[in-house]
Amino acid sequence: MSFGGEGLFDVFSGESGAHTGVEAKTNGEGKRKNDEPITIIDEKRLKDDDEAEMRTLLDSLPKIKTVKLDVAGCSHEVSVNSSEEVPELQARTGPAAREYKFTLDPFQERSVLCLDNHQSVLVSAHTSAGKTVVAEYAISLALRDKQRVIYTTPIKALSNQKYRDLQEEFVDVGLMTGDVTINPSASCLVMTTEILRSMLYKGSEIMREVQWVVFDEIHYMRDSERGVVWEETIILLPDNVRYVFLSATIPNAKEFAEWICHLHKQPCNAVYTEYRPTPLQHYIFPCGGDGLHLVVNDKREFNDAEFDNAMAVLRNAGDMAKGDARNRRQPRGGTQGPSNIKKLVKYCHENNFLPLIVFSFSKKDVEESFASRRQAFPDNYQ
Numbered sequence: 402m403s404f405g406g407e408g409l410f411d412v413f414s415g416e417s418g419a420h421t422g423v424e425a426k427t428n429g430e431g432k433r434k435n436d437e438p439i440t441i442i443d444e445k446r447l448k449d450d451d452e453a454e455m456r457t458l459l460d461s462l463p464k465i466k467t468v469k470l471d472v473a474g475c476s477h478e479v480s481v482n483s484s485e486e487v488p489e490l491q492a493r494t495g496p497a498a499r500e501y502k503f504t505l506d507p508f509q510e511r512s513v514l515c516l517d518n519h520q521s522v523l524v525s526a527h528t529s530a531g532k533t534v535v536a537e538y539a540i541s542l543a544l545r546d547k548q549r550v551i552y553t554t555p556i557k558a559l560s561n562q563k564y565r566d567l568q569e570e571f572v573d574v575g576l577m578t579g580d581v582t583i584n585p586s587a588s589c590l591v592m593t594t595e596i597l598r599s600m601l602y603k604g605s606e607i608m609r610e611v612q613w614v615v616f617d618e619i620h621y622m623r624d625s626e627r628g629v630v631w632e633e634t635i636i637l638l639p640d641n642v643r644y645v646f647l648s649a650t651i652p653n654a655k656e657f658a659e660w661i662c663h664l665h666k667q668p669c670n671a672v673y674t675e676y677r678p679t680p681l682q683h684y685i686f687p688c689g690g691d692g693l694h695l696v697v698n699d700k701r702e703f704n705d706a707e708f709d710n711a712m713a714v715l716r717n718a719g720d721m722a723k724g725d726a727r728n729r730r731q732p733r734g735g736t737q738g739p740s741n742i743k744k745l746v747k748y749c750h751e752n753n754f755l756p757l758i759v760f761s762f763s764k765k766d767v768e769e770s771f772a773s774r775r776q777a778f779p780d781n782y783q
């Protein structure tokens with residue numbers, strides 16, 4: 402799977418690829434066809450020249466090596482220029498830039514160690530693993546050292562949310578999205594990646610004081626349309642900046658770290674963990690039924706019997722099995738009970754499964770639902 406644009410990391414593969422140079426127009430036996438211009442090309446020599454040129458080009462590129470470090474509880478690799486020694490990470494001597502209420506997991510410890518050593522790090526871990534801890538540490542370091550830090554997110558809504566969270570925690574925080582600008586002279590600026598890219602294109606003065614840049618949800622870079630925004634932003638950033646990349650688990654963290662090392666001439670660490678603090682469980686809520694059926698448990702075991710039960714409920718549910726959208730189209734005044742989605746939310750509420758996120762593909766439904774909730778619980782929507 403390609404992390405960025407197609408072939409972005411080919412430079413690291415060490416292969417010269419399928420480049421064959423100019424093709425000579427011959428009929429295969431060195432004789433020209435009647436309607437072709439005369440072209441005298443020594444194909445073998447051309448190929449040798451091409452290969453030699455490619456070899457020289459590859460030799461001229463800095464070589465990157467990735468070394469796996471021996472750590473417990475997570476994986477840690479560091480990518481450095483192959484002509485350099487792997488810099489040994491030094492344990493912190495003074496107080497930590499930030500204290501946490503909980504004991505840090507091994508991957509958080511390792512990542513924080515990289516930051517204390519003023520090195521960039523890519524943190525790749527499952528959702529809710531606690532990647533924000535690492536970003537918060539970088540913010541604390543920047544604030545302690547009177548430098549600026551930029552925190553980028555892929556979407557405006559996430560920037561707004563992060564701004565609220567970080568502002569509560571660090572106070573000296575600003576927000577820049579296409580819609581709003583709040584406190585742009587703050588030490589910690591939250592923005593979308595697009596805004597950072599345009600700041601870099603405009604040669605913004607802000608960049609002079611920036612020591613750390615956090616890219617949250619960097620796996621968005623794999624998006625075929627928007628991925629280029631991350632590529633350009635990262636390429637445009639100066640070499641003296643240190644990076645914190647937070648990502649869902651990705652298959653090519655190593656290649657990404659090598660790319661950063663190559664681009665910005667600095668060691669780049671990749672710390673990964675497969676640990677899931679919140680194990681995934683998959684339930685089915687059959688429309689027309691009244692409860693959840695656990696079909697994949699936290700050990701990833703599929704439960705055939707529960708699946709069959711859920712299907713049987715669906716078969717016996719009559720019209721209710723058609724789902725809310727179908728039922729809505731029926732004339733008013735029917736004998737419908739509460740919608741399936743209401744039943745599901747109520748079920749989750751009664752069984753202590755909150756908080757709950759409900760995705761809807763209909764903007765109208767979301768707005769109607771929000772309006773009715775606000776009417777019912779005005780105190781919750783100040």
Ligand SMILES: Nc1ncnc2c1ncn2[C@@H]1O[C@H](COP(=O)(O)OP(=O)(O)OP(=O)(O)O)[C@@H](O)[C@H]1O
Pocket residue numbers: 503504505506509526527528529530531532533534649
């Ligand atoms: N070591 C820890 N021990 C206990 N709780 C932790 C630890 N690290 C983080 N948390 C808590 O876990 C929750 C989820 O953390 P966080 O939001 O950082 O996850 P994330 O990895 O960024 O997930 P996502 O991929 O969804 O963005 C937070 O409430 C955080 O305070």
Ligand SMILES: [Mg+2]
Pocket residue numbers: 532533617647
């Ligand atoms: Mg996160």
